[in-house]
Amino acid sequence: MVLDNRVTCQIPMLYLAPSRYGGLFTSTVVSGFIGATRLTPRLNNTAIPDEHDNEASPFTCYVPFLGSVTKDHRIALCQLPEFDNTGPGGLISEFPSLTNLTDYITGVNGSQHLGTAYIVLNVELGDDQLPEGDNLGSVSSYERGIWQDLEYKDVNLTLSISLCYAAFTTANLPVRMSSPKNRTEPSPKYNSTNQTYRFDDIRALYGQERDKSNMARGLLDLTPIRASWLAQSDELPINDPWIRGLANLGSYHHYALDMEGNIPASLWQSWCLEVNSPNIICPDPMHLRLFQEILNTGGSLAFALQSLISSLASINYYDKLALLDESEKVQQAYFMTSNAPVRHAGFIAVAAVMVFHMLMVIICLATFLAGTKWSILGNTWCSVAQLVASATIDFWDKAANGMPDRSVRELLKADGRNRARVGVSEDDYGAVGLVEK
Known part of the structure; x- marks a missing residue:
């Protein structure tokens, strides 16, 4: 299973409704409509606000701003919902082919595999608790990189909003x-x-x-x-990928397959927030620390969200590893018989036998080399003995006792025959034998 965890963030197009307090004066509710303003690779929204594909999506998100013991970025993540099979946009996965739309049409509600969208809300300036009242008052808007800064001067609050799109999908690729x-x-x-x-x-x-x-x-x-990363139709999820389904910020009271949205996750750690804000999801502290450290070390917002997606996908993958692996027959044994050395007696006995064997081999080899002689005549004695002539009878009487080559040469030299050359031919009497040439 391969994960597409790409994330892009951009400054949003906002149509805000009047903001109000979210309860206990520890959070505010920001609502309205939001849409894309930039065209990025594989984003289904266009850069033209009037196009139907870029129709603004409604949202209502809590923004917590309780103080923290650490100097964390007070960021909340709010997933945009789907209404009537119309999504807020997202990144088309790298796995399907854009030339064949049927490759990424779901089989449940007809919507496309377009990933998902998140609103990121960052409290840049603000007290831990707002003054009493039911409205945040007038607001001024400024653009800053990927952020749209909203300044509420009446309550000394600066809220920055960014819009992020994620693919967050998988494919079963070889x-x-x-x-x-x-x-x-x-x-x-x-x-x-x-x-x-x-x-x-x-x-x-x-x-x-x-x-x-x-x-x-x-x-x-x-x-x-295969030649590319493009997936076959049966290798794509038929609906929202199950890994993304486990990470959707949906309502706990609904069980629809599509993402619900509008329940934010606080990406900074605050004990008071976990106690007093039932409408806000508080992720595991380790995920929060990872997110904050990425931002504090110069990482981008898109990379920080991408890292959270990778971490969540990894955890869910290992949770489901038994289902994802191919099943095979296994055997389980609680006890296995094995030999364990207790004393060295057996080892000493085996070593002694091996040493004795090697000594005997060495002694036999030395005795053989010392008591044997080698002759170049070798196994030719039988053949030579059949070629006896009258001139060689005396020689064979002396050499037939197996004398070595050196002794044979000395005998021939003593008789003056060391340079004689003989061959097999017919002699003067018609017999075949060794004849001196």
Whole structure:
């Protein structure tokens, strides 16, 4: 299973309704309509506000602003909802082909696999508790990068809003994974001095340091087995990917397949917020610390959200690993018989036999080499003996006792025959034998 975790963020087009308090003067409710203002790759919205594809989506989001013991960015994440099978837009996955729309049409409600959209609300300036009242008063708007700053001068509150689109989808693709060395999943490192966690290895794994290789980041190299990453129709999810479904910020009271939205998640840590704000989701503190550390170390908002998606997908994948792996028959044994060395007697006995065997081999070899002689005549004695002539009878009487080559040469030299050349031919009497040439 391959994850498409791309995220893009841009300054939004806003049509705001009057903002009001969200209760206990610890949060405010921002509502209205929001749409895209930029055309980015694979974003289904257009850059022209009047186009139907860029129809503004309604939203109503709580914005918590309770203080925190740490200097965190007071950011809330609000997922845009779907109404009547009309989504707020999103990134089209890299897996389907854009030339064949049927590849990414769902089988449930006819909507396209366009990812999802999030409103990011950041409290840039504001007290922990607003003054009493039921309205935030007048607002001034300013553009700043990917943020739309809303300044509520009457209550000393500055709220920044950005619009982010995510693909957040998966495909069951055949891939080839490889790595030159073993790798393990990184984990946060605890600093006992200041009692905080550091996420350097995790940030590197997700790609915040772009100059690092896959091996330095701890990643496997993935290559498609086919010619491209495009998925077949049966390899795409028929509806919202189940991993995204587990991360949708939907209402707890609905069980629809589409995303619900309008229930924000607070991406900064505050104990009071968890206690006093039942309408706000408080994620696990480790996810909050990872998100905040990415922003505090220069990471972009899009990369921080992308890292959260990767982390959530990884957790859910391992939770469902037994279902995703191909099932095979397994055998389970609680006890296995094995031999364990207790004493060294057996080892000593085996070693002694091996040493004795090697000594006997060495002694036999030395005795053989010392007591044997080698002759170049070798096995030719039988053939030579059949070629006896009258001139060689005396020689054979002396040499037939198996004398070595050196003795044979000395005997021939003593008789003056060391340079004689003989051959097999017929002699003067018609017999075949050795004849001196």
